[in-house]
Amino acid sequence: MSAGITGFVSWASGGIAVNAPARGAAKGRLGEWAEAPPLSKIHPRARRPHPTSRQLVQLANALLGERRIEGLGLVLGTAAGCAQPDREFQAELDAKGWPLGGPSLFVYTLPTAAAGELSIAIGATGPLLTVNAGTASGLLAVARGLEWVATGRCPAALVCSAEQGVENEQVAMFLIEREAGRGATGNSGFADPPSAAAGDALELTRALAAAAPSRLISIDPLGYWAALELEAAR
Amino acid sequence: MRVAISRAGAVTAHGAGVPALEKALRDAQTAVRPLTRFDPTGLCSTLAAESPVVTTGSRPDGLLSLAADEALAGLDLKPDARRGLMIGTTKGRLADVLERRTDDPFAGLCAEFARRVGARGPVRTLGAACASSSAALGEAFDALQLGQCDEVIVAGVEALHRFVYSGFHALKALSPEPARPFDAQRKGLSMGEAAVVLLLESEERARAHGRKVLAYLDGYGLAMDAHDQTAPHPKGAGLQSACRQAMARAGWEPKTVGRYHAHGTATPHNDRMESAACEALFGPRGVPLTAAKGSVGHTLGAAGALDALICGLALRRRELWAVTNLVEVDPALTVAPVRERQRHEPPTALVATAGFGGVNTSLALSAGDAP
Numbered sequence: 188m189s190a191g192i193t194g195f196v197s198w199a200s201g202g203i204a205v206n207a208p209a210r211g212a213a214k215g216r217l218g219e220w221a222e223a224p225p226l227s228k229i230h231p232r233a234r235r236p237h238p239t240s241r242q243l244v245q246l247a248n249a250l251l252g253e254r255r256i257e258g259l260g261l262v263l264g265t266a267a268g269c270a271q272p273d274r275e276f277q278a279e280l281d282a283k284g285w286p287l288g289g290p291s292l293f294v295y296t297l298p299t300a301a302a303g304e305l306s307i308a309i310g311a312t313g314p315l316l317t318v319n320a321g322t323a324s325g326l327l328a329v330a331r332g333l334e335w336v337a338t339g340r341c342p343a344a345l346v347c348s349a350e351q352g353v354e355n356e357q358v359a360m361f362l363i364e365r366e367a368g369r370g371a372t373g374n375s376g377f378a379d380p381p382s383a384a385a386g387d388a389l390e391l392t393r394a395l396a397a398a399a400p401s402r403l404i405s406i407d408p409l410g411y412w413a414a415l416e417l418e419a420a421r
Numbered sequence: 422m423r424v425a426i427s428r429a430g431a432v433t434a435h436g437a438g439v440p441a442l443e444k445a446l447r448d449a450q451t452a453v454r455p456l457t458r459f460d461p462t463g464l465c466s467t468l469a470a471e472s473p474v475v476t477t478g479s480r481p482d483g484l485l486s487l488a489a490d491e492a493l494a495g496l497d498l499k500p501d502a503r504r505g506l507m508i509g510t511t512k513g514r515l516a517d518v519l520e521r522r523t524d525d526p527f528a529g530l531c532a533e534f535a536r537r538v539g540a541r542g543p544v545r546t547l548g549a550a551c552a553s554s555s556a557a558l559g560e561a562f563d564a565l566q567l568g569q570c571d572e573v574i575v576a577g578v579e580a581l582h583r584f585v586y587s588g589f590h591a592l593k594a595l596s597p598e599p600a601r602p603f604d605a606q607r608k609g610l611s612m613g614e615a616a617v618v619l620l621l622e623s624e625e626r627a628r629a630h631g632r633k634v635l636a637y638l639d640g641y642g643l644a645m646d647a648h649d650q651t652a653p654h655p656k657g658a659g660l661q662s663a664c665r666q667a668m669a670r671a672g673w674e675p676k677t678v679g680r681y682h683a684h685g686t687a688t689p690h691n692d693r694m695e696s697a698a699c700e701a702l703f704g705p706r707g708v709p710l711t712a713a714k715g716s717v718g719h720t721l722g723a724a725g726a727l728d729a730l731i732c733g734l735a736l737r738r739r740e741l742w743a744v745t746n747l748v749e750v751d752p753a754l755t756v757a758p759v760r761e762r763q764r765h766e767p768p769t770a771l772v773a774t775a776g777f778g779g780v781n782t783s784l785a786l787s788a789g790d791a792p
Contacts (some may be wrong), residue, residue: 234650259450260647267524268548277519277584285587286463291587294650294777297511298527300546303778306645312659314643315780316556317548321528327545336569353524409532 190336192329194362196250197392198242200355205249217242217356224248230308233326237272237295239351240304246360247305247345259343260313263302264328264348271352279379292312301349313341321407324348325359329391331412332363359392391415424565425634425789427627429621429730430492432484434613438491442717443734447762449743453599453611459583466595470613470718471581479514480580484616485534488576492618498539505573506531507561508607509547509554510722515582534576542570548722549643550776551684553577554617554724555784559641561621572622577726581614585721587640592651594688600719601746602685603692603758605710610686613718617726634789635667636733640673642666646779647664652690657698659781664702664771673786675703679767680741682732682786683756684775685712686719691775696754698773706757709765711735715745725774729784736768736788 196205229248270405272295280288298317306320320327325348332346349358394401401417434452435445452470461467497519513526527546535544554577561573596609612638644662646654713731735742744758768788774783
């Protein structure tokens with residue numbers, strides 16, 4: 188069974204891109220995305236999600252619209268996924284006292300919380316994982332999503348590479364489906380990479396936008412690496 | 422290929438070493454005691470299953486190192502691209518994030534451990550809330566089945582931290598007395614800390630190296646509730662799905678399952694949800710239920726690997742171990758918690774975990790060689 192990437196959305200300082208190269212130069216941070224759809228319209232079950240979770244829901248909406256996929260899997264690759272909620276909760280404890288932290292904020296200190304919020308918002312009932320391999324996390328997440336779909340673990344997977352609330356915010360989200368084309372193959376590991384080249388999920392977005400065959404390798408200073416062989420769909 | 426768990430090491434509130442853990446669980450002893458690591462004044466519990474082992478430097482690194490000493494003693498750990506490492510944890514080096522030494526609490530912990538154990542194949546940290554190290558076992562299962570490596574070291578680690586303890590206080594989830602899973606008077610969970618290190622490889626490879634098999638990992642399932650961040654689906658929809666996936670991958674039917682090893686946090690929501698899921702899978706009181714968190718506390722990201730180890734130890738003895746601290750089973754539940762140690766066949770189990778965000782995992786375990 189083959190699997191391929193059928194759609195993507197990305198956010199970086201240059202702007203938002205949905206299934207096409209980014210146009211223009213949107214300014215500001217993801218949290219200041221003025222055109223973001225209101226949460227009440229796209230996530231009826233939302234209570235008070237942390238901004239890092241809310242923004243993933245909004246980007247997923249940009250990619251999926253009202254489409255829902257039975258048994259959809261979710262993989263989130265992130266290095267600093269919960270750093271911002273961690274520090275906010277600690278600041279709350281420092282300010283109010285240890286017994287007076289807010290339960291709703293504490294929930295979002297888990298690195299899985301953002302992916303969990305996505306699953307609730309879009310009704311995804313397949314497998315869910317947050318993966319960390321340093322700065323190779325995003326590419327590794329794509330590799331695992333491709334393997335899940337190719338091996339029949341789920342019919343489709345929504346894969347996110349997200350670093351939010353940090354200096355250089357970047358989010359890339361991919362929809363992976365069965366038999367969508369020749370697709371891509373992935374691998375990941377710790378050391379001895381096949382070659383040295385920088386790459387990440389945003390590079391993958393650019394390669395997809397260009398629809399060109401690519402080999403993407405992401406290497407982390409700690410020694411993690413992830414690699415993807417991409418082939419343009421026929 | 423049949424996946425075997427062939428080596429194990431553990432540091433828990435019962436001390437360092439698998440033998441201490443096994444003895445305590447067989448005798449249904451609790452390690453939930455007054456906290457010493459930090460001052461719990463003002464919080465709704467003063468108890469935790471705190472490990473008595475002394476570590477220096479980063480606590481999770483220290484716990485992990487001790488568990489690895491036991492699990493990997495005598496193995497040739499020269500760097501090997503066919504050796505993988507999967508770590509499950511929820512907060513990793515949390516202290517480093519709070520003290521702004523890094524934004525990433527996981528990569529350094531995992532990379533340093535990978536260097537120590539010579540893992541140069543697939544290496545990653547998995548987050549699935551309280552199901553994190555079960556998910557790590559599942560990732561290892563996949564990596565072996567896909568031929569990506571010959572052996573995978575799986576670790577679950579979580580250190581007690583006041584930050585997390587305060588968070589569970591805020592959620593009103595902590596019990597003022599040692600946790601009593603499935604008891605009519607249960608009042609919530611007891612937090613714990615632990616590190617577990619397991620070696621997974623094919624049965625053939627374990628035999629070829631002269632290693633005994635502790636347990637077989639025959640199947641694995643992972644599914645979401647898509648219901649709520651903290652409350653489980655009332656009927657355990659995601660957990661049922663995960664259990665069915667695990668059975669399907671193992672080639673099992675519900676009647677193949679000899680026991681259900683519960684997540685069993687002792688919160689009213691969780692135990693009710695697991696009862697509903699069990700009834701849907703096996704019928705009312707259909708299989709014996711075991712649970713360990715009254716003894717070792719809830720070790721969050723380490724819980725899945727720790728439960729798999731405990732269940733595997735009981736399976737290989739063909740025994741059921743009593744649910745620690747259980748006095749009177751909640752009559753509203755339709756499960757059959759084990760009240761005293763007893764012999765039992767068949768030695769097969771589903772090991773369940775459920776986490777925030779609605780993540781659920783299930784492991785299909787079979788007994789390995791007798792001790």
